Amino acid sequence: MATARPSTTNSRGRLTRDRVLHAAIAHADAAGLEFLTMRTLAETLEVAPMALYRHVSSKDDLIDAMVDVVFTEIGVPGGGGDWKTSMRRRAVAVRQALTRHPWAVGLLEARRRPGPANLRHHDAVIGRLRAAGFDVIETAHAYSLLDSYIYGFALTKADLPFDGSEQAGAMAGAMLSPFPANEYPNLVEFLSEHVMTPGYDYEAEFEFGLDVLLDALEQGLRPPDRIVSLR
């Protein structure tokens, strides 16, 4: 009682930028970005829509800020270990953040005005590769390859219309039902013999592909890891 704000219109005290941001992220996580409107957001915060504009200058600004919160969650790759384990950890961290926040796929790299956490992240990844002996061009190769894979996997995963293999079957059936049977024999075989299999776990594909990439980078680019002392 002593610490609670005396009496404001909305239930949880004064509106702050942080409350707006985290309510927006929670809403996008739960309902998807297309259902995040300034009006519904205001409703969940129990304020008038226009109250939000004291803390964000526009919906676009809001989304910019949401994206930077995601980059804050991702953090920067730790300095310990060789570049490969460092890049692997970083890739998994991005993947996990995108699993928590599927709406952020396609937005992390899209914003015209990247926030500080975004820039800090990219700066750290580039720095880590350079410190391991990658020259500028090799860094570009490695970064492009890894990020394309990570974002692309998240994209196809986010778009994948099913979660588990039970739903996969129904979904695949619904997808194919408007078409003549045996029109797409290879697709049907693939879905029935793999995707609809009980043990199927698309998420496991991510780390498989990631290791293929890291191994390929190790072989094709500069082989030896130089000094590893990023403190």
Added chain:
Amino acid sequence: MATARPSTTNSRGRLTRDRVLHAAIAHADAAGLEFLTMRTLAETLEVAPMALYRHVSSKDDLIDAMVDVVFTEIGVPGGGGDWKTSMRRRAVAVRQALTRHPWAVGLLEARRRPGPANLRHHDAVIGRLRAAGFDVIETAHAYSLLDSYIYGFALTKADLPFDGSEQAGAMAGAMLSPFPANEYPNLVEFLSEHVMTPGYDYEAEFEFGLDVLLDALEQGLRPPDRIVSLR
């Protein structure tokens, strides 16, 4: 005069689904998907907005159909040559389609009701890999890896806020200007020594990474190409 339709309200004769589709794609190509509205589309076709609904049942249905047009453009991988060249050609075809239609990135795999061209494409790619000796699991690995890369590259590329290296410089400057100098030394070095270099061509990165992937698949998975006779 003889072949022209006598007198309808809009300039180019009767409205057809094809005209709606291609006008929509042209508009999205030129202005971006967020500027494609049923109302502006109707305007360019010189009809009332509601006239469109005779040919598409909703905006979502319109976008579904647009996506399938893109898959029609992509086509199916040709049967000739080994799987590697076949998959390479296919990847480049997808890349080119996404260059022409950047709005389609993130939509190609997203639609709940994939169209016939979409399914035919996937069926053909899976069939090509299976015919080359990939088992179902290896096919899943290869497909996931390649598609993640292709879509991810398109995503980061589409989001890249600059086209050539001249604009890159201005853009990078604008991105970093709100922050203290030397806050992101690695990023600054990377941008100034690589991205802002005259010869810089991010598009070339695509085929570099693609070949890394194809080589890795060749080594890591089933080595020999089996019989190649997909007629």
Added chain:
DNA sequence: ACCTGAACACCGTTCAAGT
């Protein structure tokens, strides 16, 4: 059969006003 116009339930956001 094909197209139109008015209307409805939404958006993001501006502006003037409240406390």
Added chain:
DNA sequence: ACCTGAACACCGTTCAAGT
């Protein structure tokens, strides 16, 4: 200083009507 309410210029789409 912080929040509200009415209003504006948009959306996609329903419905009844025109020819």
